Amino acid sequence: xxxxxxxxxxxxxxxxxxxxxxxxxxxxxxxxxxxxxxxxxxxxxxxxxxxxxxxxxxxxxxxxxxxxxxxxxxxxxxxxxxxxxxxxxxxxxxxxxxxxxxxxxxxxxxxxxxxxxxxxxxxxxxxxxxxxxxxxxxxxxxxxxxxxxxxxxxxxxxxxxxxxxxxxxxxxxxxxxxxxxxxxxxxxxxxxxxxxxxxxxxxxxxxxxxxxxxxxxxxxxxxxxxxxxxxxxxxxxxxxxxxxxxx
Numbered sequence: 001x002x003x004x005x006x007x008x009x010x011x012x013x014x015x016x017x018x019x020x021x022x023x024x025x026x027x028x029x030x031x032x033x034x035x036x037x038x039x040x041x042x043x044x045x046x047x048x049x050x051x052x053x054x055x056x057x058x059x060x061x062x063x064x065x066x067x068x069x070x071x072x073x074x075x076x077x078x079x080x081x082x083x084x085x086x087x088x089x090x091x092x093x094x095x096x097x098x099x100x101x102x103x104x105x106x107x108x109x110x111x112x113x114x115x116x117x118x119x120x121x122x123x124x125x126x127x128x129x130x131x132x133x134x135x136x137x138x139x140x141x142x143x144x145x146x147x148x149x150x151x152x153x154x155x156x157x158x159x160x161x162x163x164x165x166x167x168x169x170x171x172x173x174x175x176x177x178x179x180x181x182x183x184x185x186x187x188x189x190x191x192x193x194x195x196x197x198x199x200x201x202x203x204x205x206x207x208x209x210x211x212x213x214x215x216x217x218x219x220x221x222x223x224x225x226x227x228x229x230x231x232x233x234x235x236x237x238x239x240x241x242x243x244x245x246x247x
Contacts, residue, residue, distance in 0.1 A: 017230040020080035024223025027073040031216050033066035041145040046134035049141045053119055067113035071106045078102025085168045094168040101160035108154030115147035152197050155190040158215045163187035179221050186214025
């Protein structure tokens with residue numbers, strides 16, 4: 001059990017714990033960067049879009065930066081979790097699922113940022129949005145509607161990471177049992193909600209929010225747990241050194 005052997009954690013364990021704790025906490029922190037919502041895609045005029053972009057330029061840049069950082073942080077976080085799983089179950093396919101799921105979550109962040117930040121790139125290239133054809137501008141802005149659906153479907157990857165990590169945790173004692181069961185509840189809610197979205201069933205689709213809010217809560221819990229386990233390991237190592245007889 002991990003709780004039993006954490007005091008003797010290897011340098012490899014401590015490295016993975018440290019990476020998971022730092023990346024996980026920073027990843028969750030980025031969720032607090034405000035997201036800027038514009039006019040409805042279906043009815044927005046070109047003038048409304050230009051006005052929205054001009055008034056929210058700083059917010060859009062901050063959101064794009066947070067999304068870009070999230071790509072790297074979620075990869076480090078999930079790979080570190082997978083490494084801890086493999087240390088205790090070398091042949092477990094669950095570690096592979098965590099890595100693949102994390103890569104898909106990173107892809108989710110990537111495409112959402114790319115779609116919502118399309119006009120920022122054009123401005124950087126020296127394009128004056130005032131001179132952009134109305135139909136072209138609306139098509140760029142319309143990408144946000146695609147990213148909305150893509151963001152909803154991204155829950156599949158998040159549910160995969162939570163479920164695989166939680167099952168591995170229950171099998172190996174890698175994390176507290178309550179955290180593992182909570183992760184499974186969040187994963188189930190996300191999967192059920194996604195089914196509601198793809199079937200266009202409103203009441204069932206609302207369950208999706210259990211998954212998305214649960215993803216951030218679960219990530220925070222696991223990051224904090226890794227930090228506490230790392231501290232416990234460091235204290236045990238210090239105590240062991242102090243009790244060792246002098247050479």
